[in-house]
Amino acid sequence: MKRVALWLLAEVGEGNEFTKEQMRAAFPGVSQIDRRMRDLRSFDWRIDTNREDPLLTSAQQRFVTRGQPVWEKGMPSRSKSAPAIGAVRRREVISGDSNMCRSCGITPGQFYVGTFEGAQLDIARREVVLPGGVSEVQLVTECNRCRVGAKELAADLSAVIERAGALSPDERELLAGWVDADERTFSTAERVWAEYRALPADARATLREFLGLA
Ligand SMILES: [Zn+2]
Incomplete structure (x- = not known):
């Protein structure tokens, strides 16, 4: 989840779209990468799909705004919802x-x-x-x-x-x-x-x- 957060910031950038294919290509061999992405939402990261944003296709998501700095020491490694x-x-x-x-x-x-x-x-x-x-x-x-x-x-x-x-x-x-x-x-x-x-x-x-x- 921490690596996904850093990838969003460095490679996608706030406000920009990305596809699942791009995300999977960035993390080859990492399982459940979609789930790690969803976990970020519990830390106030806003990532829209075409349910929230009709301008997106079903293959696209948009990194809207960053949330808590999950990569910092002391942050939990996954959501404890x-x-x-x-x-x-x-x-x-x-x-x-x-x-x-x-x-x-x-x-x-x-x-x-x-x-x-x-x-x-x-x-x-x-x-x-x-x-x-x-x-x-x-x-x-x-x-x-x-x-x-x-x-x-x-x-x-x-x-x-x-x-x-x-x-x-x-x-x-x-x-x-x-x-x-x-x-x-x-x-x-x-x-x-x-x-x-x-x-x-x-x-x-x-x-x-x-x-x-x-
Ligand atoms: Zn309302």
Whole structure:
């Protein structure tokens, strides 16, 4: 895995594409080289396939961004990930989360705004501090982008201006206030809503109960 990381940096370079053939040619006789590449993702290396990036063919991958320096002393030689989440549990979590990313609300296959990149849902482990101070890890549905952190997007200023121009006078005044302050103020209820929305299902159920909902 360390050699694969160094090869990506030295030979491929961030932002560039490579094929499995190139990778295998670089490591002749090394078995499970694809798996070593996948292990890097557990160390925050972002390597896209054509599932994440439709511009790639099925034979190509793209080295998007480097992650932790796995070649340094003290870094584990392979991922020590938590036990895998089974398919049944995975479906339970996603359906309990209303089949959407709890961070941004996107649903599977829906395109991210301004792109033709379709969202995929995955399960993240979220530490939830419970009332009373005990924390536990709960599972929550997140999309591929929210899990890895958003990558740079090309901004479309004219589209933004067009949408701003289509606002009603009241909305436009509200927007102008936020723009002028370079800050949007949120009410306490809106803040709590945003926090609630990103909680795992069990924690959401606790808040529902607190609010007296069934
Ligand atoms: Zn998301």
